[in-house]
Each structure stands twice: as C-alpha cells, then as structure tokens.
Amino acid sequence: MVVDLYYAPASPPCRTVLLAAKAIGVDLNLKELDLRKGEHTTPEYLKLNPQHTIPTIVDNGYSLSESRAIITYLQNKYGKNDSLYPKDPKQRGLVDQRLYFDAASLYPSFVNHYFLDTFLENSEFVAGNQLTLADLSLVATVSTIEVFNHDLSPFKNITRWFSKVKQVAPGYDEVNDKPLDGFRKIASGLTKK
Ligand SMILES: N[C@@H](CCC(=O)N[C@@H](CS)C(=O)NCC(=O)O)C(=O)O
Structure with missing residues (x-):
C-alpha cells in the first residue's frame, strides 16, 4: 500500500x-x-x-x-512495534503530552519569532519608527527568552530592535534587566545539568 x-x-x-x-x-x-x-x-x-x-x-x-x-x-x-508510541496508557500519555506541547506551545512560539522579525522588517520599532507600548511589552518577553539561552541571532531584525530598545526604553536596566538576574540563576542551573 x-x-x-x-x-x-x-x-x-x-x-x-x-x-x-x-x-x-x-x-x-x-x-x-x-x-x-x-x-x-x-x-x-x-x-x-x-x-x-x-x-x-x-x-x-x-x-x-x-x-x-x-x-x-x-x-x-x-508500526511494527510500539516503541515509538507505547500502548501503555501512562507512557502513551507522556508521549501525547509532549506532542501537544509541541503543537500548542513550542512550534507556535517559534513561528511567532518570524512574525515579530517580519514586523521589524521595514521599521525601527515594532509599530513604526518610534518606541511604543508594544515594544515595551514585547521586550519584556524577548529579554526573558534570551535569558533562557535561546539564540536570537538568526533573527536579525529582532536582534537589532532588541539592542535599540535596551538603549532607549526609560529605566530598562533598573526595571527589566536587573530583575532578570533571578531567571539568569535558574537558567545557568539548567545549562549545567
Ligand atoms: N499544525 C499543522 C501546521 C501546518 C502548517 O501550518 N503548514 C504550513 C507550512 S509549514 C502551511 O501549510 N502553510 C500554508 C497555509 O497555511 O496556507 C501541522 O502540524 O501539520
């Protein structure tokens, strides 16, 4: 067949x-x-x-x-045997959990990187050429992603925008960067494992 x-x-x-x-x-x-x-x-x-x-x-x-x-x-x-997708309900449940996690969370968030990169294709900030609330919301997310060792370098527009927002967002270091130290500790623990 x-x-x-x-x-x-x-x-x-x-x-x-x-x-x-x-x-x-x-x-x-x-x-x-x-x-x-x-x-x-x-x-x-x-x-x-x-x-x-x-x-x-x-x-x-x-x-x-x-x-x-x-x-x-x-x-x-x-399938010739069930090792790729075990029949045992608990083992299969775990495989399904990972499959749904990929479908519902991991893959969409990856795809959305591209949308964000596209939003920045022709403008300095996400909604035009000036800093807006949208940049401040997105930078809080993107900076957290970066702390967890996610390589953003393939996303050239995001990388450029991220360093710009770091420079121009009032109080960036104080209210966004320093508080990330706690996450940095968690992330470095995850890397060492
Ligand atoms: N959740 C779907 C995603 C499928 C999907 O979005 N495929 C893209 C290509 S990577 C596509 O067909 N895009 C064209 C369209 O949506 O019209 C799956 O896992 O199969």
Whole structure:
C-alpha cells in the first residue's frame, strides 16, 4: 500500500512526517507542492484538506492533515512495534503530552519569532519608527527568552530592535534587566545539568 504525502521539503511539520515515516518504516509517495505558486489552494487539494496546509497524507482514499495526527495514524496502522508510541496508557500519555506541547506551545512560539522579525522588517520599532507600548511589552518577553539561552541571532531584525530598545526604553536596566538576574540563576542551573 502506498501512502501519498503532500509536502514541501523545508516545512517543519512535513519534516516531522518524513522523520516519523522513516522510523516507522512506511514508504511515502512524495508529492511536492510549491506554496509560493498556490499549489495548496487548488480545488483538488482543498478537497483533501480544506485548511490548505501541508503536510497531508492520502492512504487508499483516506486523507488526513495535521502532522501529529498523521504520525500517530501511520504508527497505529503500520508500526511494527510500539516503541515509538507505547500502548501503555501512562507512557502513551507522556508521549501525547509532549506532542501537544509541541503543537500548542513550542512550534507556535517559534513561528511567532518570524512574525515579530517580519514586523521589524521595514521599521525601527515594532509599530513604526518610534518606541511604543508594544515594544515595551514585547521586550519584556524577548529579554526573558534570551535569558533562557535561546539564540536570537538568526533573527536579525529582532536582534537589532532588541539592542535599540535596551538603549532607549526609560529605566530598562533598573526595571527589566536587573530583575532578570533571578531567571539568569535558574537558567545557568539548567545549562549545567
Ligand atoms: N499544525 C499543522 C501546521 C501546518 C502548517 O501550518 N503548514 C504550513 C507550512 S509549514 C502551511 O501549510 N502553510 C500554508 C497555509 O497555511 O496556507 C501541522 O502540524 O501539520
């Protein structure tokens, strides 16, 4: 039985499916879509997945989207043993918790870095060329992310904006940077482990 996968090579949730398929040992018939050309919004594709996202699989007429639903389906149907997705309720509960954590928290926050970087593409601050309340709110979050050793350097606009806000936000050192010392201690403990 051949399972079709509609995908794009660089898409993180598509790579999740590709990795899981290799580990499970299921062959996929790869059908690459070019999102820039709108190949995911054709009437044919919308019939398979009205949400027009990739990845989507089609297994003998059964279509399924959402990467984590796809990988658990592939495992349930084609898995040779249950080590990747244990049947024991408590062990499976833990795997599901991590999958939902990725879906609901980790991946969206990563994607939102890009939105923030895009907001800063053509302006010095997040809502134009002057400091606003939005910068002050976002910098409290971003500075905390940084303290927890998250590398922000790939996000060039965020990095530029962050050092600018540090310079111009009144009282930044006193009310935002110094109080982060407590988190710095926690973060350095996490790094040492
Ligand atoms: N939660 C979904 C996310 C899928 C998703 O957002 N895929 C992006 C590519 S990485 C996409 O299809 N974007 C096009 C669109 O939403 O129209 C999953 O894990 O499968």
